[in-house]
Amino acid sequence: MVVVMEERASEEEVQHVIAQLTDRGFDVHRSTGQLRSVLGAVGGNRAFDIRLIEVMDGVHEVLRITEPYKLASRTFKPEDTAVSFGDFRVGGDEVIVMAGPGSVETEEQIAASAVAVKKAGAKVLQGGAFKPRSSPYSFQGLGEAGLRLMRAAADAEGLKVASEVMDVTHIELVSRYADILQVGARNMQNYTLLRELGQSRTPILLRRGISATIEEWLLSAEYILAGGNSDVMLCERGIRTFEGYTRNTMDISAIPVVQKLSHLPVVADPSHGTGLRDHVAPMARAALAAGADALIIDVHPDPDRALSDGAQSIFPAQLDRLMAELRIIAPAIGRSICLDPVASRGWAPPAETAH
Ligand code: PEP
Ligand code: MN
Secondary structure, X not given: OEEEEOOOOOHHHHHHHHHHHHXXXXXXXXXXXXXXXXXXXXEOOOOOOOHHHHOOOXXXXXXXXXXXXXXXXXXXXXXXXXXXXXXXXXOOOEEEEEEEOOEOOOHHHHHHHHHHHHHHOOOEEEOEOOOOOOOOOOOOOOOHHHHHHHHHHHHHHOOEEEEEOOOHHHHHHHHHHXXXXXXXXXXXXXXHHHHHHHHOOOOEEEEOOOOOOHHHHHHHHHHHHHOOOOOEEEEEOOEOOOOOOOOOEOOOOHHHHHHHHEOOOEEEOHHHHXXXXXXXXXXXXXXXXXXXXXXXXXXXXXXXHOOOOOOOOEOHHHHHHHHHHHHHHHHHOOOEEOOOOOOOOOOOOOHHHOO
16 A cells, blocks of 8 residues: 655654554555655555554555455456356356346246247356345245256256355255356345355356445455355446436446456346346347356246346347347457357247247
8 A cells, every 4th residue: 555644744643654554564665755755555464444544643645556355356366267167158258148037936937938048049047046025025936946946947958057045044055956156236245145155166146236336346256255166257237326217227337347357257137237128138238248258137938927027027039139139249349159049849938928
């Protein structure tokens, strides 16, 4: 860190700051200019609270020069990290699409979702079995029964599974069924959960907190990495702002910012990012163009009757169209995307709900 002293700081004040820093394990180098002293402090603890120095007499300004996170930073690991599950990699040349309903509702619903996801060429079936709902009266998910249905539907279509783990007591259970464990926005700062997930060897998709800064988000990733799980994906899912026309404000700029600060792959969620079906495709296109390594999209065979996230869920035909657009954009930025859409043999939605 760099400590800039006030012009009028006394020698005693400068010495006091130096002593404090030295006590905290920093090596201090002093430059004395004509007007003021500047102290360069190296070493010490990355988690050191710079405000302790800022409030000291004679201090004008304190600037941090190293990030408060280490394992998540590009300074620590300059090359990109790719997170692998089975034959798929998030963070390589290929952009992975994960899609599925907000929650697993019935066997038919999740089977139809898996068919739609496979047909569109996406690789991962996402959906919630444990749902963190803002209201305790909303549908809370099917729990283990939902995970079982989702695994079966995914296996029938050759898809991987991503699902949320809400609580430390569910890690083992969800890991038995899912290839990717999602940490929800509301749990991004559940440090007990993050620490436990550090012990897991299942890839983690860490969703950005509803009002989390990028630094807080990367510090949360650090908890998982520090526990020994290096397979962390960061998911931008929109943040709360003053804007009311969308459910959240999709922070597209977070994608290149995070990629500059961190080697971890970035996943973009245009469904939660906007909360409205009409805006999902434009934001998905933008996120891909901005450099997202994967997209996670809510799709439902009958979104108007969905038990959660219906307004932001697109119809299967909209997913097909979006994938076709993404396949045009990807090569323009040196990426490929799900090149092998496969005609599915499975369950089809009733005609009146197909759009
Ligand atoms: C979800 O995926 O349905 C969900 C609750 O997401 P988030 O945690 O980002 O709100
Ligand atoms: Mn949701």
